[in-house]
Amino acid sequence: MDEETAAELRDLRQSIDNVDAALIHMLAERFRFTQKVGQLKARAGLPLSDKTREATQIERLTALAHEANLDPVFAEKFLNFIVAEVIRHHEKIANDSQG
Amino acid sequence: MDEETAAELRDLRQSIDNVDAALIHMLAERFRFTQKVGQLKARAGLPLSDKTREATQIERLTALAHEANLDPVFAEKFLNFIVAEVIRHHEKIANDSQG
Numbered sequence: 001m002d003e004e005t006a007a008e009l010r011d012l013r014q015s016i017d018n019v020d021a022a023l024i025h026m027l028a029e030r031f032r033f034t035q036k037v038g039q040l041k042a043r044a045g046l047p048l049s050d051k052t053r054e055a056t057q058i059e060r061l062t063a064l065a066h067e068a069n070l071d072p073v074f075a076e077k078f079l080n081f082i083v084a085e086v087i088r089h090h091e092k093i094a095n096d097s098q099g
Numbered sequence: 100m101d102e103e104t105a106a107e108l109r110d111l112r113q114s115i116d117n118v119d120a121a122l123i124h125m126l127a128e129r130f131r132f133t134q135k136v137g138q139l140k141a142r143a144g145l146p147l148s149d150k151t152r153e154a155t156q157i158e159r160l161t162a163l164a165h166e167a168n169l170d171p172v173f174a175e176k177f178l179n180f181i182v183a184e185v186i187r188h189h190e191k192i193a194n195d196s197q198g
Contacts, residue, residue, distance in 0.1 A: 005143045012136050013152070019129045020156070021163055023122065024174060028167035030118045037111050044104045053112070057119070064120055068127035074184055075123060081180055085173055 030082070031089065038090040042097045048090040054083060129181070130188065137189040141196045147189040153182060 001009075041048060058076050065075035100108075140147060157175050164174035 001143055001145060005139060005145075008139055009136065012132050012139070015132045016129060016136075017156075017159065019125055019132065020160060020178075023125050023129070023177075024160055024163045024169060025167050026118055026122050026125065027174075027177065028164070028169040030115060030122070031169065033111050033114045033118065037108065037115075040104060040107055040111070044100055046100060046104075057116075060116065061119060061123055064123045065127070068124050070123060070127040070130065075126075078122075078126065078180075079119075081177075 027082075031086070034086045035089060035093070038086075038093040039097075041090060042094045048094060049087055054079075057083075126181075130185070133185045134188060134192070137185075137192040138196075140189060141193045147186055147193060153178075156182075 038048070040046075057079055061075045061079050062072040064070075065072040137147070139145075156178055160174045160178050161171040163169075164171040
């Protein structure tokens with residue numbers, strides 16, 4: 001790899017690292033909110049999964065993805081990936097609150 | 100569900116929707132950078148996957164996750180999820196540039 005290519009790669013990777021730091025912190029904040037949702041659902045005896053809400057989220061994120069020039073199929077996969085983790089958290093909260 | 104619970108849920112979901120909009124836009128920006136990395140790698144004939152770089156990223160994101168109180172195991176799963184998509188893009192770029 002020549003020095004120019006190496007410098008260009010370093011530069012791009014610095015930007016990717018900055019974006020990743022932002023993503024990690026946004027995800028942490030998102031899970032703080034979904035933990036609160038989980039506690040509220042456990043308290044009110046509401047079901048952990050809400051298909052109507054998920055359908056609304058997918059529709060909204062798909063529209064946002066179009067706007068941001070992000071593959072909408074990926075945006076949906078991403079939401080499903082996150083929601084699976086959220087449900088895992090909610091199950092833990094529900095189990096803990098029954099214990 | 101009583102009105103207080105419904106209001107609390109709406110409030111939390113508004114925050115989650117805001118965070119999701121930020122995540123979608125950060126992801127879109129991240130893929131813009133990785134697309135450039137893919138083009139650069141295709142041009143320079145570099146391998147699409149870089150295990151050393153990935154190991155550094157996992158180490159860094161795990162540390163950031165600790166700081167942000169995010170499950171480090173989830174942070175690693177998240178990076179793997181994103182990297183799989185990036186490799187898919189890079190393969191497409193490499194194939195297109197050979198066509």
